[in-house]
Amino acid sequence: MSASLNRTTVSRLPAALRPAVDPAELRTRVVHFGLGAFHRAHQAVYTEQAAARSGEPWGITAVAPRSARTVSALRDQDCLYSLTERRPEGNRTRVVGSVVGALAMGPDAKAVDALLADPEVTVVTLTVTEKGYHRSPRTGGLDTEAAPVAADLRAGSDGLLTTVVGRLAAGLAARMRAGAPPISVVSCDNMADNGAALARVVHDFVRTSAWPDRSEVLDRMAGAVAFPATVVDRIVPATGDADRAFADAALGVRDALPVTAEPYRQWVLQDSFAAPRPPWERDGALFVPDVTPYQLTKLRLLNGSHSALAHLGAAAGLTTVAEAMAADWGERLVRTLCAEVAPTLPAGGPDPVGYADDLVVRFRNPAMRHLLRQIGSDASLKVTERWLPALRTLRAAGSSAPVLELALAAWAFGTSRADAAADPAAASLAACGGPAIRPADSVRALLRVIGAADLADDDVLTAAVADRLPALRAGHIEI
Template sequence: MTALPPRLGARSGPRPEHSAPSAAGILHLGLGNFHRAHQAVYTAAALSAGSDEWGIVGVASRSRAVVDAMQAQDLRYTVAEISPTGASFSVPAVHTDAFVAAEDPERVVGTLADDRIRVVTLTVTEHGYSASPSTGLLDLNDPLIAADLRGGAPQTTIGQLARGLQRRASGGGAPITILSCDNLSENGARTEALVRAFLSELRGTEGAEALAYLDSAVAFPSSMVDRIVPATTPRLRELVATRLGVRDDAPVSAEPFTMWAIEDRFAAARPTWEAGGAVFTDEVGAYEQMKVRLLNGTHSLIAYLGALRGVAKISESIADTAVESAARAILRHEYEPSVRFPSGVDVRTYEGQLFERWANHALGHRTAQVGTDGSVKLRQRIPEPALLLLEAGSVPHLIALTVAAYLACIAPMPGFDPGPHARAMVDPAREELARLASTSTDGRHLAHRVIAELHLFGQDLAEQPTFISRVGELIDTIRRHGVDAAIRDSITASQAPMTTTGANR
C-alpha cells in the first residue's frame, strides 16, 4: 500500500515567501476559492513588502470543508497557476484564523467590532447581498433579513455587517473600510445602501448611532476583481501531491491573468496591495463595466451555449466556431458600445486576452460552474447594454440568445432535455422558473412571464416587448431545431441592416 504524502503544514511542503502575519487587520466574508486565489494572493504580496499586520480572518458562509482543511494545514493551502504551458505553485500564508459564519454568527459580529480589524472584504457572490431581484433594494420580505432585524445573531451578510458596525459604533469604534469584491454594479455604493437600509429599519433610535458612525468613520469603496478560478477537483489535489510531495485538501487553481482595480477611498490604513499589482484608481466604474459586460456577459453566453451542446468545459465550448462567432458578435456589437473603457486600456488587446483566457484548456473551467446563479448574474450584465441598443432602434439578438439559452438550461419547457451540464447548474430562481416553464404554451409565453411579469431582469427590460418577443422566438428555435440553429439565426439577424424598433417604453 502506497503511503500518503505528508499533509501541507508548518513542517512540510513549499515555504511561503514571507513571514507569517503578526496580526489580523482584515476580516474576509466568503472563504471560497476566488478569495483564496485572488485577494489572499495580493495580501501575500503586501506581507512580502513589509506590511506584516495585515493577516486575514477568513469566514466561510456555511461550508466547513475548506475551514477544516485549512485548520488541519496550519491555515495554509496551495495556489496552482495553470496555463497550457504548465503550472506554478505558491503558498499564500496570510490567514490567521478561519471559521464558519452559520455556526457562529455572533463571532462575525464580534470580530467586525474589534478595532484591530480595519478592513472588511467580501466575496459572497451576487445573491449574498439580500437584495430584491426586481428592485435591487434590501429585500425586506426575505425571512432571514426579517429575522436579523428582529434581533439575535444575524444570519445574512448584510445583517452581520450592520450588527457588527452597530456594535463597533457603540464602543466608539475606530474607522473601518468595507470593501465589496463581488460582481455588482457600483458594489461599494450598493453595499453601503443595503447596510444603511438595514440600520434604518431598526426600531426607535437603535440604528441612529450606527448610521452616524457610518457618516463619520466608515468607507465603502468600489472595486473590480478579475481572475478565473475553477472549482477544486481531485485531479488538482493529485497534481499538488505529485509536484510538491504534500497532501493538500484545500488547493485552488487559477489562470495566470489577474486584475484588481480599487477606489482609493479608505477610512483608515490599508494593505499595500499594489505590491501584488492592484491598481488604485478613480475609474473603477469603467473597469467594472469592461469586466462585467465583456468578460462576464460573454462568458455566460459561452457557458449556456456550451451546456446545451453537451460540452463540459468553457475551453471546449469556445473552440467551436459557431460559439466563437457568437461570442465575438456579442462582445463587439452589443457589449462594447455600452462600455466606457479605462484610460490606457486597448480594446482589441483586451479582447484578445479574453479569448486566450477562455481557450485555456488546462484550467478545466466548467460550463455548469459559469452558468450557475444566472438569475442574479445576468441582471448585473445584460439590462443596460440591451436597453441602449433597443433605444437606438436595434435589437440585441445575441443578448436575447443569452437569455433564451439561460432559460433553456434552467427552465426547459416540457419535452426538451437541456442535457447534464445544464441540469448541474444551480440557480436560486430555478424552482419558480421551472414552474412557469411547465405551464407555458410556447417560448414567447415563457419569456413574457419571466421578463415582463416576474421582472427577472428588472423593470426596464420588462417594458421592452420587442426584446421579450425575440427571446421567446429563440427559446422555440432551441427546443424545436437545436441550439446551433438558434446561434445561426442570431448571428444572421445581428448582421442584417438595422431596423427601427422604437424605444418600446
C-alpha cells in the same frame, strides 16, 4: 502520503513552494467574509504579496458564512493551502500564507463580532456572490421580506444571524458604539457599483432594525465606514480530484483545500479608503478615482461573455469554457458580443477590442477546465447585472442586439431543462415554461421573474428571443 500541509511540513518544502511571507509574522488586520476558492486565489494572494513586499503584518481571518467543514479543514492545516496556476507551458504550484485564521459565521459569531470591533482590523472584504447581498430586484436595496433577512431583523444584534449583511451590520454597529477607528468594507463580488450596493444593504439593515440607537449608528457610520468599489478578475475553476492529486504530488504533502486559477489576475479599487489598508499596489493592484469604466467593461464583456458561453454551451451539450471556445461558434460569440456591447461602455476603461483579444486567449487556455455549469449557476441574479443594462441601453438607442437576444434565449431554454444549473429562483423560473405556454409569453414571464418588467413589455424583444428557441432546442448555435 501521510503527512498533511501545515506550518511544520511547509517549512521543509523547497523555497519556490513555500509562502512569500512567514504566517507567524502576520496578525489579523483584514476580515474576509466568504471562504471560497476565488478569495484564496485572488485577494489573499495580493495581501500576501503586499505583506511580503512592505514588511507590514497584514494577515487575514476568513469567515465562512455556511461551510463549517471548510473552516475545520483550513484550521487543520494552520490556514495554509496551495494555489496552482494553470499555464499552457505547465502548471506552477506554491503555498499561500496570508490567511491566519478561519471562523464559521454562526458558531463563531462572538469571535467575528470581536474582530469587527477590533481597532487593529481596518479592512473587511467580501466574496459572497450576488445572492449574498439579498438585494430586491425592484429597488436594489435590502430585500427585508426575504426570509433570512426578516429572521435576522427579528433576532436582533445579539441573536443568531445567518446572513452576511446582518452579521456585518451588527458588527459595524458594535464598532461604532465602541468608538473604534474608521474601517473600510470592500465588496469583491461581480456587481455594478458593488461598493454602493453593499453600503445600501448594510445601511438598510441598520435602518430597519429595532436597535434603539440605529440613528446614531448610521450617523457614525457615515463618517467612519467607507465602501470602496472594486473590480476583481481572475478565472478560478472549481477544484476537482485531478487538481487535488496534482497539488499533493507537487507539494509532497496532502492538501485538503487546494485552489487552481489562470495566470492572469487584476484588481482595480476606488481610492476612497477610510483607514489603513494593505499596499496592494505593490503587487499590481490599480487604485483609481472611479472604477466604473473598468467595472462595466469586466461585467459586460468578460462576465457577459462567460454567461453567454455557459448557457449556449449547455444548449450544445458542452462542459467547459475551453470546449465552447473550440466550437466553431465560440470565438465568434465572444468577439461579436464584445463588439455589440462596446458602445454601452463609458470612456476611460480598457480598449474593448484589445480586451476581447485577451478574453479569447484566456478562455482558450488548454490548461483550464472551467465548468459551464459553475458559471451558469445563479443565472437569475447574474444576467440582470451582465446582460440587461447593456440591452436596455442598446434598445433605447434603437441599436440591434442579436447576440444578447441569443444569449437570453439560451438562458430561457435552460430554465426549463431537467438538468438546469442551480438557481435561487429555480421554481419560479421553471413555472414560466410548458407546452401550453406560447414561447414569447414564457420569455415575458421569465423576464418578470428577474425584475425586468420593462423588457418583458417589449414585444419586439420577446419575439426575437422566442424565435431563437427552436434552433437551440435542436442543439444549433447560430451567430
